[in-house]
């Protein structure tokens with residue numbers, strides 16, 4: 001059996017499901033390598049009717065990461081978009097939203113914010129006010145209600161997804177699964193099949209999986225997360241990933257300014273004058289700190 005090409009549609013430990021043009025194969029990598037991500041295009045060698053070995057990862061257009069002090073974790077490869085799902089209730093974390101935005105910017109992936117559950121009218125004004133911070137930074141915000149207005153939700157999101165490779169991320173309870181089920185008919189069944197194929201044994205196991213909607217559209221579901229470490233981003237990457245810093249960069253008194261407490265810092269004066277939200281600068285400080293704690 002020869003070399004074939006396929007897309008990694010699920011990853012669980014060092015086990016991968018790879019969809020080729022004709023078949024879905026349960027694959028492993030050679031040796032101990034585990035740097036394959038969902039969304040990767042790989043070359044593989046089929047070793048049995050339903051198994052294969054990944055021989056090579058094709059060059060990635062983009063790569064979305066998370067990391068802690070000890071290692072980085074690939075979230076998905078070849079994405080073009082990131083949908084950050086938040087909701088009117090339960091409350092969402094601004095820290096996680098901004099971290100996801102920073103990760104997207106650093107990875108060359110276009111972020112969108114999806115505000116779900118707008119039918120919960122008593123929490124809507126507050127949620128709108130909170131997401132307006134991101135809209136003011138220039139990020140597109142889309143309001144939907146997966147449960148009460150499914151058709152409108154599909155009509156709003158489908159055109160954005162067409163021709164793109166989009167990952168949905170969100171804290172637990174925001175309605176990410178409800179959205180995936182609307183946007184990907186049969187997602188639930190497909191997930192059960194993937195679970196069984198990867199032999200995870202328990203239904204509760206969550207893993208990242210990719211759904212091919214058509215030849216050039218894919219939607220990736222990722223497990224809900226509480227942490228979004230970005231220890232792998234260097235200071236230089238960070239200052240560029242905060243897009244509102246852009247107009248002020250290069251205007252600090254010191255060319256090597258860290259924008260933390262230096263005199264004559266153009267970023268700090270923009271925070272002072274309210275042009276840069278204080279919350280975002282606080283996160284920048286935290287991320288610079290994390291970056292210095294990296295142990296790999």
Ligand SMILES: Nc1nc2c(ncn2[C@@H]2O[C@H](COP(=O)(O)OP(=O)(O)OP(=O)(O)O)[C@@H](O)[C@H]2O)c(=O)[nH]1
Pocket residue numbers: 116117118119120144145146147148170171172173174175176177178179223224
């Ligand atoms: N009112 C309202 N409830 C919604 C909406 N969308 C989802 N929900 C509810 O919110 C709860 C969480 O939805 P899920 O789709 O399971 O959320 P999730 O983000 O995937 O959460 P996890 O599965 O825990 O990761 C469920 O009870 C949904 O029925 C909506 O548009 N409006």
Ligand SMILES: [Zn+2]
Pocket residue numbers: 252257258259260262264265266267268
């Ligand atoms: Zn500065």
